[in-house]
Amino acid sequence: EVHLVQSGAEVKKPGESLKISCKGPAYNFTNYWIGWVRQMPGKGLEWMGVIYPSDSDTRYSPSFQGQVTISADKSISTTYLQWSSLKASDSAKYYCARRVVYVGYPTFDSWGQGTLVTVSS
Amino acid sequence: DIQMTQSPSSLSASVGDRVTITCRSSQSIGRYLNWYQQRPGKAPNLLIYAASSLQSGVPSRFSGSGSGTDFTLTISSLQPEDFATYYCQQSFTTHTWTFGQGTKVEIK
Numbered sequence A: 001e002v003h004l005v006q007s008g009a010e011v012k013k014p015g016e017s018l019k020i021s022c023k024g025p026a027y028n029f030t031n032y033w034i035g036w037v038r039q040m041p042g043k044g045l046e047w048m049g050v051i052y053p054s055d056s057d058t059r060y061s062p063s064f065q066g067q068v069t070i071s072a073d074k075s076i077s078t079t080y081l082q083w084s085s086l087k088a089s090d091s092a093k094y095y096c097a098r099r100v101v102y103v104g105y106p107t108f109d110s111w112g113q114g115t116l117v118t119v120s121s
Numbered sequence B: 001d002i003q004m005t006q007s008p009s010s011l012s013a014s015v016g017d018r019v020t021i022t023c024r025s026s027q028s029i030g031r032y033l034n035w036y037q038q039r040p041g042k043a044p045n046l047l048i049y050a051a052s053s054l055q056s057g058v059p060s061r062f063s064g065s066g067s068g069t070d071f072t073l074t075i076s077s078l079q080p081e082d083f084a085t086y087y088c089q090q091s092f093t094t095h096t097w098t099f100g101q102g103t104k105v106e107i108k
Helices: none
Strands: A010-012 A018-023 A034-039 A045-052 A057-060 A069-073 A078-083 A092-102 A105-111 A115-119 B004-007 B010-013 B019-025 B033-038 B045-049 B062-067 B070-075 B085-090 B103-107
Touching (some): A018 A115, A034 A078, A045 A069, A045 A092, A045 B085, A057 A069, A078 A092, A105 B033, A105 B045, B004 B085, B010 B019, B019 B033, B019 B085, B033 B062, B045 B062, B070 B085
Parallel strands (some): A010 A115, B010 B103
Antiparallel strands (some): A018 A078, A034 A045, A034 A092, A045 A057, A069 A078, A092 A105, A092 A115, B004 B019, B033 B045, B033 B085, B062 B070, B085 B103
């Protein structure tokens, strides 16, 4: 089983910036797309975007384009999710997940433990 | 965008019951459909990929079926550890993989 390890919970004020991380195993991290998923309190899963760490090719869900930045540092097998100016509505748990392709079908077989972000004045 | 709609949103069932959850896509997605289980406070866990293929390590009481726009997740005999929320996800569109709204399975 692949372990994705996410950074710890954060408490921030509106307007502050934040960067959370997701670290994978070094041996094959750059060979897979890594996605980010938002889960607001008591709500469902929302697809945010995905990055290919090998070349930092990044794709965003239209709902999150311009709202967050996804990046990667392949030298340390880590991807990031970043906000330049947080809003209270960004309070949620954020998951990273690894995309694999089984018999031609994409799926997400390994997930990080989640990072809880709380934005409150 | 492809929309995914699950039904019901929640259900109550007893241990040993057969449970069926439905997922419908707004356009045909072939068999590009995944199912995940999420227990409270935990990360999602892959159950089924390609509509009907069981992920390694997942109990055989879980099964998936369907293609095109209509899909089903079935739990043949509900166990205590199966009380959780279940999500479908389409992986048909490149790099944008939307989820259904979830189905919460509760103890009756």
